[in-house]
Amino acid sequence: MSENPKEPKIRIEHLTKIFGSQSKEALKMLQHGAGKDEILDKTGCGVGVADASFTVAPGEIVVVMGLSGSGKSTLVRCINRLIEPTAGKIFIDDEDITALPVDRLRQVRLTKLGMVFQNFALFPHRTVCQNAEYGLEIQGLDPAKRREKAMIALEQVGLKGWEDYYPVNLSGGMQQRVGLARALALDPDILLMDEAFSALDPLIRGDMQDELINLQSRMHKTIVFISHDLDEALKLGDRIVLMKDGAIVQIGTAEQILTNPANDYVARFVENVDITKVLTAESVMIKPKAVVFLSAHGPKSALRFMQKQGLSQIFVHDAEQNVIGYVTADTASEASSRGETELHRIMQTDFVSVLPETPAAELIPIMADLPYPLPVVSADRKLRGVIIRGSLLAALAERGRNNNA
Numbered sequence: 001m002s003e004n005p006k007e008p009k010i011r012i013e014h015l016t017k018i019f020g021s022q023s024k025e026a027l028k029m030l031q032h033g034a035g036k037d038e039i040l041d042k043t044g045c046g047v048g049v050a051d052a053s054f055t056v057a058p059g060e061i062v063v064v065m066g067l068s069g070s071g072k073s074t075l076v077r078c079i080n081r082l083i084e085p086t087a088g089k090i091f092i093d094d095e096d097i098t099a100l101p102v103d104r105l106r107q108v109r110l111t112k113l114g115m116v117f118q119n120f121a122l123f124p125h126r127t128v129c130q131n132a133e134y135g136l137e138i139q140g141l142d143p144a145k146r147r148e149k150a151m152i153a154l155e156q157v158g159l160k161g162w163e164d165y166y167p168v169n170l171s172g173g174m175q176q177r178v179g180l181a182r183a184l185a186l187d188p189d190i191l192l193m194d195e196a197f198s199a200l201d202p203l204i205r206g207d208m209q210d211e212l213i214n215l216q217s218r219m220h221k222t223i224v225f226i227s228h229d230l231d232e233a234l235k236l237g238d239r240i241v242l243m244k245d246g247a248i249v250q251i252g253t254a255e256q257i258l259t260n261p262a263n264d265y266v267a268r269f270v271e272n273v274d275i276t277k278v279l280t281a282e283s284v285m286i287k288p289k290a291v292v293f294l295s296a297h298g299p300k301s302a303l304r305f306m307q308k309q310g311l312s313q314i315f316v317h318d319a320e321q322n323v324i325g326y327v328t329a330d331t332a333s334e335a336s337s338r339g340e341t342e343l344h345r346i347m348q349t350d351f352v353s354v355l356p357e358t359p360a361a362e363l364i365p366i367m368a369d370l371p372y373p374l375p376v377v378s379a380d381r382k383l384r385g386v387i388i389r390g391s392l393l394a395a396l397a398e399r400g401r402n403n404n405a
């Protein structure tokens with residue numbers, strides 16, 4: 001079993017699923033470049049997934065996205081072999097799932113894979129807690145232990161106090177939380193979520209997405225999330241796998257897909273996305289080399305540095321590269337003419353900064369009245385870059401143009 005975080009948690013290699021009795025012939029046709037319609041015409045077989053390959057890293061959320069019939073469900077159901085692949089291999093922790101005997105497959109499903117379905121798939125005659133306990137019961141855990149684990153999972157999804165109600169008493173959003181708790185109670189490494197939020201109305205759906213992001217920041221599960229909704233994919237996915245007619249047309253981060261669509265199909269798919277919600281501070285900042293200055297130097301050399309670089313202010317960092325303030329050329333000039341030698345005595349320590357992952361849309365209002373470039377500072381206080389209004393607008397325009405090309 002691979003626990004190396006660099007090793008993929010899931011590896012899918014040339015996965016193909018063909019539905020129908022003449023699947024061998026259909027597979028050959030597919031391998032020789034025949035299209036879905038031609039294969040259906042000649043063999044009566046439907047191509048579910050065609051030669052799909054990708055990996056999912058531990059702790060990553062990969063959203064498999066595409067229009068109805070593009071093969072998303074088939075692909076994800078091959079991962080736990082609810083659907084048997086026609087060709088190709090699937091590895092989980094380097095174990096070939098496609099070659100597992102039934103008893104080992106059962107064990108892998110129970111211990112490593114949790115599944116959350118669109119229609120919640122709850123048992124109406126069981127209470128919330130009994131629903132959450134279901135997988136643990138199948139595992140053969142004793143009643144006290146499984147109730148304890150189910151209660152922890154219910155608390156994680158915000159359903160503490162609802163354990164003795166029946167699904168019928170719960171709203172759609174709450175029912176889906178039970179579905180999620182049932183999967184989480186088993187503490188699987190991997191969650192497969194099949195349109196898990198699609199049946200919910202938009203506000204509840206947005207809440208559930210936020211909740212999943214929040215849970216994920218604590219749980220670090222490996223998640224394969226199916227969605228036909230681009231906004232959901234952009235919001236949840238560390239990476240997105242975009243499918244069309246059973247084949248993968250592009251794999252990448254939201255930004256990669258939006259700014260560099262692989263073909264016209266992807267470009268059209270993403271053309272109405274607001275790019276500023278996807279680009280981050282990190283992707284539009286400029287590198288900080290020429291705008292930082294070590295606090296150990298005095299105002300005079302700071303002023304010389306600014307004049308040389310053509311800057312009207314610089315950020316000041318300490319010996320550990322932590323950004324601690326900024327100084328304007330005017331302040332440095334005035335301080336050096338009165339003989340001040342300590343930079344830290346004249347610098348402004350009260351300044352606005354943003355984290356690298358801040359969406360670009362939030363930067364524009366922040367920068368509106370800012371008298372200095374907006375510093376991008378990571379959580380450990382290192383200056384990663386600065387954003388200058390002109391370069392931000394140019395970056396957005398440039399990305400927008402590529403996106404609409």
Ligand SMILES: Nc1ncnc2c1ncn2[C@@H]1O[C@H](COP(=O)(O)OP(=O)(O)OP(=O)(O)O)[C@@H](O)[C@H]1O
Pocket residue numbers: 019020046047048049066067068069070071072073074075228
């Ligand atoms: N059991 C089956 N028998 C025959 N064809 C099937 C079967 N299941 C799926 N297919 C076909 O495989 C293709 C992919 O279907 P799949 O359900 O995986 O797509 P999807 O992207 O998940 O669609 P949706 O969003 O509508 O669920 C479709 O053409 C579908 O008709």
